[in-house]
């Protein structure tokens with residue numbers, strides 16, 4: 001039987017955070033769900049110590065909408081610093097943080113900011129567990145929208161093992177409630193979906209089911225220094241990763257049931 005805990009979720013309204021809240025609630029934990037919507041700002045630290053009162057573990061599922069390396073680095077490193085400082089004051093025991101598979105050698109944009117995030121959060125003082133996840137099923141719609149020009153969506157050429165945010169949430173909660181799993185890190189635990197896909201292939205499945213631009217064009221940006229990493233499989237999970245369904249196609253069917 002799992003002992004229930006008081007667990008805070010930062011970024012509780014986001015694509016991932018809302019599933020983390022659901023999983024924790026279903027398991028009977030006491031949940032402190034916060035984001036700027038209820039007055040807690042992880043970047044400035046406003047309201048953080050108060051929100052963490054009595055909390056044992058924090059799961060950080062917050063993010064910035066910016067893909068600019070400097071802006072995103074500022075967000076994530078400030079968030080890491082503030083979580084440690086406020087967590088220490090409030091008596092938090094551990095932080096559980098989500099990152100991205102394969103970012104070790106990325107140098108540009110959001111992925112490079114997440115690498116800085118990992119480095120800052122590991123500097124302590126609180127114990128930290130990092131879980132690296134593949135791109136979420138929920139990201140396909142976002143990337144399709146970003147690339148849409150008229151009736152064509154230009155989607156970055158990317159090999160990825162897409163995973164449902166709900167599946168990532170379940171893995172994060174496992175880490176939060178079972179500290180023994182920490183020793184399983186090799187070096188960071190990874191969670192990904194059951195099979196490799198391409199972002200453009202997934203975008204085509206998405207538009208066929210939900211609607212949107214009639215054509216998907218896989219595009220390769222020569223100015224992106226991480227282009228090779230996107231294209232050569234660097235973002236795919238390692239041999240120690242946990243692979244868990246649903247597949248993207250199964251998720252689409254369940255999320256957007258066909259109208260009868």
Ligand SMILES: NC(=O)c1ccc[n+]([C@@H]2O[C@H](COP(=O)([O-])OP(=O)(O)OC[C@H]3O[C@@H](n4cnc5c(N)ncnc54)[C@H](OP(=O)(O)O)[C@@H]3O)[C@@H](O)[C@H]2O)c1
Nearest residue numbers: 011012013014015016035036037041042062063135136139
């Ligand atoms: N999306 C993916 O494919 C993917 C893949 C692997 C890993 N990840 C990681 O998963 C995490 C969550 O990503 P996501 O896609 O779920 O993000 P998201 O949907 O953009 O959600 C971001 C959350 O952070 C909150 N937030 C933003 N600024 C904040 C601030 N200053 N203070 C407090 N809360 C703030 C937002 O709520 P408010 O606006 O109300 O503040 C929202 O709840 C990130 O660390 C990301 O790197 C994502």
